[in-house]
Amino acid sequence: MELTRMRPADRTGTAQRPLRVLLTTDWWEPVVNGVVASVATLRRELLALGCDVRVLTLSPGMRTRSEEGVYRIGSVSAGLFYDRARLGMPAGRRVLREILHWGPDVVHSHCELSTHMWARRIAKSLGVPLVHTYHTIYEDYTHYYSPSRTVGRKVVATFSRGVLAGTDAVIAPTAKVARLLGGYGVHRPVHVVPTGLDLHRFRPARTVAEQSDVSALREDLGITAGQKVLVSVSRLAKEKNLDEVLDLVAGTGREDTVLVLVGEGPYRAELEARAAALGIADRVRFTGVVDPAEVQRWYRIGDAFVSASRSETQGLTFIEAQASGLPLLCRRDPSLDSVVIAGRTGWQYETAAEFSSRLDELLDDGALRREMSRAAVEHARATCGAQEFGQAVLEVYQQVQRRRSPLIIAPQAVAA
Template sequence: MRVLLTTDWWEPVVNGVVASVSTLRRELEALGCEVRVLTLSGGMRTWSEDGVYHIGSLSAQLVYDHARIGMPANKHVLAEILQWQPDVVHSQCEFSTHVWARRIARTLGVSLVHTYHTIYEDYTHYYSPSRTVGRKVVATFSRRLLEGTDAVIVPTEKVSRLLRSYKVRRPIHVVPTGLDLQRFRPATTAEERADAAALRASIGVRPDQRVLISVCRLAKEKNLDEVLENLAAAGREDVVLVLVGDGPYREELVHRAVELGIAERVRFTGVVDPQEVQRWYRIGDVFVSASLSETQGLTFIEALACGLPLLCRRDPSLAPVVIDGVTGWQVEGTEEFRLRLDQLLDDDISREAMSGAAVEHARDTCGAREFGQAVLEVYRQTRTRRTPRILSRQVVPA
């Protein structure tokens, strides 16, 4: 099967969409598919390499950090894709590349599948002063966009229910994103353990200190203010919080840490190499988050696979990941955070048991191979439903 994946985000950007799409591409190829990617270039130039088409784009930095808007699609690129004739077009973003995905699918008369990664109503502060108005805008936008697809993939039941509340009528398939479990795993060799110790030392963490780690974009919707407030309220001088990532909210977080009197116990790593992120998980004792904007929480799953118990703000979307008392705890409020943190850090036997359960749970539920197989099955079902409606596969000139 020939599959075209379209996405506004691609490497070297680090986010859940990029991680999901790159994993899907690798697994589909392992299953015998031929896969190409259509994405946005980091500048005005259009170019292609190794089956990835980069369409020239303009910065949309004022709308969202690192966002870009695609230029009119290059005719040469479109002609090449149409000549290749993908069997399925799988869109991963709702904006520039989705327009091209829809055009290509309609021209060829093939299935258009879309993965809905982002709960946009959690981002209303970027585009609307009213959350109520923002939600109505998102519901209308999502419904109209998804009605033009043949199938929708979502990572959790939470997102499926949300789309049904928007009155989306297309077939919705819940397919959790998978992980490369050969890469995301605890340190197992003396060399890997030494690397973790050296990495801790490189950011000024002493051997006697415990590390809370969070891996995310430093943006308002990630609710990291609450993580800082919880750390301050916990009153543990032996704990260091390491924030891996960067974003537009970094300066506010630095200022807030100073206000709370915990600046010396917070480390900001900035952007790290996506291929090195597993090293950062391995320096931690506990993964922490207060985000309520997750569709699945891919970094939560990565942390699990690396053996970190989770301590997170209560959120229905995390129920399959954070199993209270087994893989970690979901909490509400500073007092419950302090209580569970003390349990995790002061009871080594319990924490080690949770660490083992985290790794086992990730292996049982988050394998990349199962992810690829599930998506491929969606393609097959969608093509079967569409077959009677396809009259021609003749290429229409771009």
């Protein structure tokens, strides 16, 4: 589709109306992942700050449609490359005409493929800033497209430089991601803005109804009153490194411990086979697909949250777990340094022996576990607020607009 360029001089009167923000993402509800959680939270907070916000995403089928501020462009499955992935169709002219007529002041893309191409074209045609949040550490996914991690990293670096070259600013969820982009040779302004979460649903079981629900869930999973529960919430995919979690749980030799893997994914059969081979199938529970509106129930059944993932950009499920009162026991990763406070909200481990030692310390000392649970809740609520997230992103928009402002031609200058 040919888009008509709008001169900056034509975009007047923005100070008299709410800032118009177009968020673009290949993933959207009802899909459940970190990108969707981040974009949904940002949309809600920007609306609360008085912005006019719309979303451009992909339809789950070939039909293009719009609904309540969400535009969905028809798409086809790309599951051959990555489970549940989709590619946008070169259609959607009506939707794009609507977006151009609406006229966003800032375009903020959140994925690097289909919708990012539309984001670039819309921003260029309207002469408005393009901001991009780099959510995914692609080099942790090289097993999907390259037998060599070294070659895969070079491909990712080249790809990332190309995608980000046309942006006015890049948002990185953590300093780890910012350093990674620097190593790729990305030379755009990078702002580190941790993703905030709406944590009102995530809290320890306190009411009689919540405590009864915990008991019922444990009973449904065949977990006895004397058993300790380790919870992991993630997509069951190879990059989440859940093989290691199974190995570690088996290596502890703790017969009083049950591991609950909350989620579904293409790697489930391999994980079930590994649990059986390790002789711990009777101490591992697979919940399958969980309604995202009820995921907080599954955190509450746990005594600790465990993860061996190395593909996190910030670890939103780790924060949800903390807010639910779960101490964390996770593989060491710089992206978690501000989340896992050693000895206070949990530990990061490097070896199997360290994992086993810290787990024993946590599960065998009830007073310590209760104190770490309280600290985890306090830390999550103090550092990961959704309001602060929305305000920080809005400030990035304002900065890129100020940087572009000298290029805007005043109406009287045009007349002259």
